[in-house]
Amino acid sequence: MFVSERRNGDRALVWRSTPPAPPLPGELWTPDRTVRHPSDGPRRASKYAVHQGLAPRTADDAVRHLAEYRHRIATTAAGGALAQFLQHRPARPDQELALPDQDRLWANVLVDSIQARERLIAHLQGGQVADLAELSRNYPGLREFLSTEIALALGVAESTATRRLDEAEAFTTRLPATFAALHAGDISDRKARAVHQGTGDVTPDVARQVERDVLPELPHSTMPQVHELIAAAVIRRDPLGADDRHDRARGRRSITRHHLTDGMGTLKVFSTLQDIATIHTALTAMGEASATPDDERTADNRRVDALVDVCADVLDHGRWREQPLPTQQRRRPHVHVTMPLTALLPGPPTGDMATLAGYGPITPVQARQIAADATLRRLVCDPLSGTLLDHGRTTYEPPVALADHVLARDLTCVMPGCRQSAWRCELDHTEPFRPGRVTGGSTSAANLAPACKHHHRAKDGGGFRLVRTATGYAWTTPLERTYERPNTRLWAPAPEDRPPPPPPEDPDPPPF
Numbered sequence: 276m277f278v279s280e281r282r283n284g285d286r287a288l289v290w291r292s293t294p295p296a297p298p299l300p301g302e303l304w305t306p307d308r309t310v311r312h313p314s315d316g317p318r319r320a321s322k323y324a325v326h327q328g329l330a331p332r333t334a335d336d337a338v339r340h341l342a343e344y345r346h347r348i349a350t351t352a353a354g355g356a357l358a359q360f361l362q363h364r365p366a367r368p369d370q371e372l373a374l375p376d377q378d379r380l381w382a383n384v385l386v387d388s389i390q391a392r393e394r395l396i397a398h399l400q401g402g403q404v405a406d407l408a409e410l411s412r413n414y415p416g417l418r419e420f421l422s423t424e425i426a427l428a429l430g431v432a433e434s435t436a437t438r439r440l441d442e443a444e445a446f447t448t449r450l451p452a453t454f455a456a457l458h459a460g461d462i463s464d465r466k467a468r469a470v471h472q473g474t475g476d477v478t479p480d481v482a483r484q485v486e487r488d489v490l491p492e493l494p495h496s497t498m499p500q501v502h503e504l505i506a507a508a509v510i511r512r513d514p515l516g517a518d519d520r521h522d523r524a525r526g527r528r529s530i531t532r533h534h535l536t537d538g539m540g541t542l543k544v545f546s547t548l549q550d551i552a553t554i555h556t557a558l559t560a561m562g563e564a565s566a567t568p569d570d571e572r573t574a575d576n577r578r579v580d581a582l583v584d585v586c587a588d589v590l591d592h593g594r595w596r597e598q599p600l601p602t603q604q605r606r607r608p609h610v611h612v613t614m615p616l617t618a619l620l621p622g623p624p625t626g627d628m629a630t631l632a633g634y635g636p637i638t639p640v641q642a643r644q645i646a647a648d649a650t651l652r653r654l655v656c657d658p659l660s661g662t663l664l665d666h667g668r669t670t671y672e673p674p675v676a677l678a679d680h681v682l683a684r685d686l687t688c689v690m691p692g693c694r695q696s697a698w699r700c701e702l703d704h705t706e707p708f709r710p711g712r713v714t715g716g717s718t719s720a721a722n723l724a725p726a727c728k729h730h731h732r733a734k735d736g737g738g739f740r741l742v743r744t745a746t747g748y749a750w751t752t753p754l755e756r757t758y759e760r761p762n763t764r765l766w767a768p769a770p771e772d773r774p775p776p777p778p779p780e781d782p783d784p785p786p787f
C-alpha cells in the first residue's frame with residue numbers, strides 16, 4: 276500500500292506493508308481486556324470471539340462482521356494471532372441479506388486474506404530460517420552432512436538443503452535487517468534470498484549498507500526490480516570492489532542440468548560473459564557449417580545439434596586432446612539407458628518406459644534411438660541372463676559383470692533423493708568386506724550398492740548407517756532418524772484406475 280510521506284525533504288509515495296485499516300465498527304470493538312503478548316507488548320483483545328459464533332441476521336451485521344475481520348487481519352502482526360483470525364474468516368454473506376455491492380465487498384475480503392496469508396507465510400519462513408541457523412550451530416553430527424540430514428527430513432535435493440542452510444547462516448549474521456523484515460512478514464522469502472544472493476561477494480559492512488538502502492523499496496517491487504535495486508546499491512556502496520566480486524563469482528562457474536517433461540531437459544552454463552560469447556559464437560558457426568540447402572532446423576536447433584555432436588564424438592573416441600578419458604567402473608564414460616525388452620520392440624505404446632541413469636524416464640522411441648546409436652552403451656534388463664551375482668568373500672573388487680548388474684539395478688547413488696548416476700559412484704560393500712575372515716559382507720549383488728563419494732563418506736566416518744531391507748535400503752542418520760530408499764523399479768506396469776480421493780474435510784469450518 277502506498278502512502279504519501281516526507282523523505283529527504285520531498286514528499287514521496289512510500290510503501291507500507293500494512294494496509295490502512297478499514298473503519299472500525301465502534302460498538303463491536305470496545306476493548307474488554309488488555310493482554311501482554313511476548314513479542315508485541317501490550318495488545319488489545321476485542322470481543323471478537325463472541326461474535327464468531329453468531330450468524331449475521333441483517334445486512335448491517337454482515338457488513339460489520341466483514342469490516343471487523345478485515346481490520347483484524349490488516350492490523351495484527353504476523354504470528355499465531357493472525358493465523359487464528361485467518362482460520363476463522365467469516366463465510367461469504369448469504370445472498371438473501373442483499374448486501375450493497377456484495378461481490379466487490381467479498382472480493383476485497385479475499386484480497387485482504389491473500390495479503391495477510393502472504394505476510395504469515397513469510398513470517399513462518401523467517402521462523403524456519405532461525406531454526407536452521409540454530410541447528411547449524413548445534414548439530415551433533417559432522418557439519419559436512421547436515422545438509423544430508425535436512426534434505427532427508429524435508430524431501431528436497433541436497434543442493435537445496437545446502438542453499439537454505441547458507442541463507443539461514445547469512446540472514447542471522449550478515450543481514451539482520453533482511454531477516455527481521457522476513458520474520459515480520461514485510462518481505463517475501465524470495466526477496467530476502469535476492470538480498471542474500473546480491474550481497475554474497477561484498478564485505479559485511481557493505482552488505483548491511485545495501486540492505487538498509489533497498490529494504491524500504493522491496494515490498495512493492497517485482498523480482499526483476501528487486502535484483503536491479505540490489506545490483507545498483509552494491510555498485511554505489513562498493514564501487515572499487517567490482518573486480519574482486521567478478522573473480523569470486525567466476526570461481527563459482529558451473530553447469531547444471533534439469534530434467535523436464537516429454538523426455539526433455541535443460542543445461543545451464545554459469546560463467547563469464549566472454550566464455551558464454553565464445554561458446555555461443557562457436558556453436559552458431561558450427562551450426563551454420565552443418566546446414567544443408569533443405570535443412571528445416573532452426574538456428575537454435577543447429578546450435579544444440581553441434582554441441583551434442585562434439586560431445587558424442589569425444590565419448591565415441593574415448594579421447595580428448597590426445598588424452599584417454601578416465602574410466603568409470605572400468606568402462607569408458609557412456610550415457611546409460613536401462614529399458615525393458617518390450618520397450619525395444621517396435622509396436623503400439625504400452626506405457627513401458629526406459630530410464631536414463633541419473634536423469635529420469637524417457638519414451639520407448641527415445642530409448643530405441645539410443646539403442647540404435649553405436650556410441651551409447653545399452654543395458655537390457657533380463658532377469659534370466661544367469662549372470663554370476665555372488666562372488667563370496669574371496670574377491671573384494673566385483674567382477675565387471677557383477678558391477679554392471681548392480682549399477683544397472685540401482686541406477687543412482689542409493690541415498691534417498693541423490694541422483695548421481697551409479698556409473699559415477701563408488702561400489703560400497705553395505706556390510707563391510709573383511710578379507711580372510713569368515714564374517715563380513717560378501718562381494719555379491721545383495722551386499723553391493725553404488726554410493727556417490729559424498730554419501731559413501733557419510734557412511735564411512737560420517738555417522739550414517741546403511742542396511743539392506745526386503746524392499747530396498749534404509750539409512751539411519753546421526754540423529755537416529757531412518758529413511759527408506761525403495762528398490763529402483765526399472766519398469767512398472769501401468770497403474771490401475773483408482774477412484775479419485777475424497778475432498779479433504781475442513782478441520783475447522785468457519786463458524787458462520
Ligand SMILES: [Zn+2]
Pocket residue numbers: 688689690693694695726727728729730
Ligand atoms: Zn549420493
